[in-house]
Amino acid sequence: MxxxxxxxxxxxxxxxxxxxxxxxxxxxxxxxxxxxxxxxxxxxxxxxxxxxxxxxxxxxxxxxxxxxxxxxxxxxxxxxxxxxxxxxxxxxxxxxxxxxxxxxxxxxxxxxxxxxxxxxxxxxxxxxxxxxxxxxxxxxxxxxxxxxxxxxxxxxxxxxxxxxxxxxxxxxxxxxxxxxxxxxxxxxADSKWKESFDKRYNPKGKTYYWLVGEFLNLDExxxxxxxxxxxxxxxxxxxQFDLTNYTILNLLKSLNFFILFVFFFFGYIV
Amino acid sequence: MxxxxxxxxxxxxxxxxxxxxxxxxxxxxxxxxxxxxxxxxxxxxxxxxxxxxxxxxxxxxxxxxxxxxxxxxxxxxxxxxxxxxxxxxxxxxxxxxxxxxxxxxxxxxxxxxxxxxxxxxxxxxxxxxxxxxxxxxxxxxxxxxxxxxxxxxxxxxxxxxxxxxxxxxxxxxxxxxxxxxxxxxxxxADSKWKESFDKRYNPKGKTYYWLVGEFLNLDExxxxxxxxxxxxxxxxxxxQFDLTNYTILNLLKSLNFFILFVFFFFGYIV
Missing domain, CATH: 3.40.1210.10 (Survival protein SurE-like phosphatase/nucleotidase)
Known part of the structure; x- marks a missing residue:
């Protein structure tokens, strides 16, 4: 440059x-x-x-x-x-x-x-x-x-x-x-927040919540x-911004998920 | 079930x-x-x-x-x-x-x-x-x-x-x-919004914007x-929620991006 x-x-x-x-x-x-x-x-x-x-x-x-x-x-x-x-x-x-x-x-x-x-x-x-x-x-x-x-x-x-x-x-x-x-x-890393909500009451007695949580690393x-x-x-x-899960995509295709679906669909629903 | x-x-x-x-x-x-x-x-x-x-x-x-x-x-x-x-x-x-x-x-x-x-x-x-x-x-x-x-x-x-x-x-x-x-x-699909902003003036003359846009499919x-x-x-x-770009990850590793970085770093910056 x-x-x-x-x-x-x-x-x-x-x-x-x-x-x-x-x-x-x-x-x-x-x-x-x-x-x-x-x-x-x-x-x-x-x-x-x-x-x-x-x-x-x-x-x-x-x-x-x-x-x-x-x-x-x-x-x-x-x-x-x-x-x-x-x-x-x-x-x-x-x-x-x-x-x-x-x-x-x-x-x-x-x-x-x-x-x-x-x-x-x-x-x-x-x-x-x-x-x-x-x-x-x-x-x-x-x-x-x-x-x-x-x-x-x-x-x-x-x-x-x-x-x-x-x-x-x-x-x-x-x-x-x-x-x-x-x-x-x-x-x-594969991780998540284990949520809990701190439940409180406002001055008029109405329930409200604060988000709190504990970080969990599930991936050692x-x-x-x-x-x-x-x-x-x-x-x-x-x-990246491509959220496609290609592993699952290929699995669904290999399992004929779509074909099974059409069969089941026409067989039982229509 | x-x-x-x-x-x-x-x-x-x-x-x-x-x-x-x-x-x-x-x-x-x-x-x-x-x-x-x-x-x-x-x-x-x-x-x-x-x-x-x-x-x-x-x-x-x-x-x-x-x-x-x-x-x-x-x-x-x-x-x-x-x-x-x-x-x-x-x-x-x-x-x-x-x-x-x-x-x-x-x-x-x-x-x-x-x-x-x-x-x-x-x-x-x-x-x-x-x-x-x-x-x-x-x-x-x-x-x-x-x-x-x-x-x-x-x-x-x-x-x-x-x-x-x-x-x-x-x-x-x-x-x-x-x-x-x-x-x-x-x-x-690989796509994006081509943004434009509709620029206007409020009653006091201050500029504000409305987000508008045109959808572009870049993927035929x-x-x-x-x-x-x-x-x-x-x-x-x-x-999926794993946003890692494994193609780039492997590329950066294969290019020794990290190794080059350390060399350059100690050579020119410190």
Whole structure:
């Protein structure tokens, strides 16, 4: 790449979160930075889009640096769509999201606005990387992350794989710089949240619920993001938006699921 | 299955939508039905969950039938979590979602609350089917869908594949009963929305945006859901929550992406 890259930055913790400020600071070293990010926290918003109401998107200046910034009333996915459609001077060379305050490893990928933003970019044919630090604290230390963040983005920008759009979900353990052992390319661990709801009563006696839960890693193998993070590595999971389960697809076809269905259908129902 | 199945029903159009009423009517023929669905439309909400505010969930009776019903202030995924955790007498035998007013084929899967509900059920190890009719009209005709819906659910309930949790995204063309040619097991077509935003000014002169867009099918092959639907078939796409892109994962490993990274990293950055 000869021209200066255009870098789209977003997140789901909101445009003033320290995690995105750290990311903006790093990206300013690598290209022309356009920040289009939610004007409020959007954790757990997943791939939601705003269809039935309007969006505001206003130019702002949050802190020092060469970046151009817009805060948007919508979701992270709205931010990516609006940035590409109406704000950026051309299609960006990369979209980065985060640095999220807290893990987006394994099944958390499904609920994460940070990750959904990079998936949306990949639908648009834009390479993208989501970064998350395993520290929920607003005052989390993003310093150990910065050089890895820069290096991963540089790899994607300057060493593209021909005809492949790379979409990476990167999680960084809460460790000091010298404690991070390196990087592992991983698959998404099989995990889930074991939900419970904290049932309470409002001042008028009406029942309400708070979602609480316990994270369960059901996958003890060593090729997963959970394993990498527990063992001091940064995890990188390449991800995609094709949700087709080809194993089941081929199984259903080989079992003649459809043929059986038609027979059964005409035999018993019609 | 000897005992009467427990069927969890939800959607994203809201508990009073004609599509879910049609689904409830059909499911009452097959088992003990528990409806836990949003109290308002939630189209485009994706896999969002409610983390930072409270949920209400109230017992209601919307229409006739043996179903038990609750309306929830949260998202479709919240409904599934709350149903399993606090409402149902035991883990359901199946979760069905829909019938959605409008397509959830191909890339629409990412934005759909209807589909996210069945993905959440699959994370919980529950077989699940999402149904969508290619008709946005509130007064859409769900009659041609009903017998297919019943038959697909019966197949999953009474012909499970050992050790596999089946999650199916089913789309039904807007056709008369006799025009539907049958069922195709498909993969998710490669498609996207080409976004544009309708830019307007509020009464105080401030800019706001409406999301609009044009659907683009980039995939002309005959094994996709888009092809099936355009050619008069019901499409069934088996889906999954593992977003790992194994092709890219293996490629990155074979290219020694990680090794190169470490070399470059220590050589130029530290």
């Amino acid at each position: 000869n021209k200066k890259p255009i870098i789209l930055v977003t997140n789901d913790d909101g445009i003033v979160a320290p995690g995105i400020r750290a990311l903006v600071h790093s990206m300013n070293l690598l290209g022309d930075v356009y920040v289009v990010a939610p004007n409020k926290p959007q954790s757990g918003i997943g791939h939601a889009i705003t269809m039935n109401t309007i969006l505001y998107c206003d130019s702002v200046k949050i802190d020092n640096g060469n970046q151009k910034e817009w805060e948007c009333s919508g979701t992270p996915v709205d931010c990516v769509k609006l940035a590409i459609s109406d704000i950026l001077p051309r299609k960006p060379d990369i979209c980065v999201s985060g640095i999220n305050h807290g893990s987006n490893s394994s099944i958390n990928i499904m609920y994460s606005g940070t990750v959904s933003a990079i998936i949306e970019a990949s639908i648009e044919g834009i390479p993208s990387v989501g970064f998350s630090l395993l520290d929920f604290d607003w005052n989390a230390d993003f310093e150990p992350s910065k050089k890895y963040v820069c290096q991963i983005v540089k790899k994607i920008l300057y060493n593209p794989i021909p005809e492949k759009i790379i979409t990476l979900n990167v999680n960084i353990p809460k460790l000091k710089k010298e404690q991070i052992k390196g990087i592992k390319i991983c698959r998404q 193998k060593v090729d997963t993001d959970e394993w990498a993070l527990k063992n001091g590595y940064i995890s990188i999971v390449p991800i | 000897n005992k009467k199945p427990i069927i969890l029903v939800t959607n994203d159009d809201g508990i009073v939508a004609p599509g879910i009423r049609a689904l409830v009517h059909s499911m009452n023929l097959l088992g003990d039905v528990y409806v836990v669905a949003p109290n308002k439309p939630q189209s485009g909400i994706g896999h969002a969950i409610t983390m930072n505010t409270i949920l209400y969930c109230d017992s209601v009776k919307i229409d006739n039938g043996n179903q038990k019903e609750w309306e929830c202030s949260g998202t479709p995924v919240d409904c599934v979590k709350l149903a399993i955790s606090d409402i149902l007498p035991r883990k359901p035998d199946i979760c069905v979602s829909g019938i959605n007013h409008g397509s959830n084929s191909s890339i629409n899967i990412m934005y759909s609350g209807t589909v996210s509900a069945i993905i959440e059920a699959s994370i919980e190890g529950i077989p699940s089917v999402g149904f969508s009719l290619l008709d946005f009209d509130w007064n859409a005709d769900f009659e041609p869908s009903k017998k297919y819906v019943c038959q697909i659910v019966k197949k999953i309930l009474y012909n499970p594949i050992p050790e596999k949790i089946i999650t199916l995204n089913v789309n039904i063309p807007k056709l008369k009963k006799e025009q539907i040619k049958g069922i195709k097991i498909c993969r998710q 092959k005959v094994d996709t859901d888009e092809w099936a639907l355009k050619n008069g078939y019901i499409s069934i796409v088996p889906i």
